[in-house]
Amino acid sequence: MATACFDTAAMSKSASSAAVPTADRVLQVLAVLARQGKTLSAAELMEHTGLARSTLYRQLARLKRWGFVLESDGHYAPGPLSLQLALGFDLASHLVRLARPGMLELAQQSQESVGLIVAVNDQAICLDMVESQQSLRCSFEKGRSVPLRAGASAKCVLAHLPEAARAAVLDSLWGPGTPARQAAQDELDAIRQAGFAVSAGAVDPGVWGCSVPLFGASRQAVGAITLMAPILRSQGHEEALIRMTVVAAARISRQLVLH
Known part of the structure; x- marks a missing residue:
């Protein structure tokens, strides 16, 4: 991630x-x-x-x-x-089941790794991963979590939490009314407006990523998909990779709405 x-x-x-x-x-x-x-x-x-x-x-x-x-x-x-x-979750998870085909398609099209991310309490957790077939690839293990304060995946899911939940996380991380909290809020607002978050090399050195929210039938965000690539391979191709990820997320969201 x-x-x-x-x-x-x-x-x-x-x-x-x-x-x-x-x-x-x-x-x-x-x-x-x-x-x-x-x-x-x-x-x-x-x-x-x-x-x-x-x-x-x-x-x-x-x-x-x-x-x-x-x-x-x-x-x-x-x-x-x-x-x-964990086995029961894999067999029963509605989100994983519906997102998997779109993740496979995105991984094949981009030749990069794709993760399915959700927010739980103050963590961004990887529910599923499709690995790139290239020898040099970016991996984020299924089940791994990172705090909701850093990175494309964490920022994306945090930006699309319900307002009260988002405010509670921001208050816990930066303190109510602080300049740092306002800066974080401004960045999350920009992510919501853009419809995606990108980052490069912050937690996993040499890794670039783009994360796009997934929406269910209620139009509430239920998670995000994140495309991960080595920075050296993504350079000059960022716009194309972002576009692929946005399209894949829209297709998955349509499946979530229909089911």
Whole structure:
């Protein structure tokens, strides 16, 4: 997922470290494990969640008992029941099923990689990927997430969130009424007006990307598709790649509206 950064100097604490209701703490631990993409020690989990050690161990015990978490040598990772959830998502996801043909067509036409991105809380998450067949290609792993503050994909889905949700994310990242928040808001407004976001080399060095929103039957944005290419290969072809992505997104949106 190609990305470019807003000014994060004024960024406040992320939602993962904020206080959460007691009933949600077990989900907070599971969400942190899902996002990291690696095993974590108890100390690392405490740092990411802000939970006390005794509270953390109680949540881990519940998750282990149900098969959502595995422990090995004092490190924790998503368990087999998490894999079953992922399999069920692949089989049942309406958005993935309807977007996949358009993503395959765009990847074939552009000879580049294409990702399907959605916003969940304060993260942009890759639901599906179609890899380029070229030896030099840009990959963003299915299931990977990045904060909603940086990059073409993150900016695109953030720009098209409902107004209240968008404002809440901006407030949490840059603080209400700050110059940085206003600059971010102005950039998101420009993205909404243009209908796409582009970026180059911000999070993944050497990667250019274009992200275009997808709209469902209610005309609410339900996600975005992002075309990813090496900067060296995209140079001089940006307008053509943007056009391809915009057309592909429109076709997918029509399928979402019809179904």
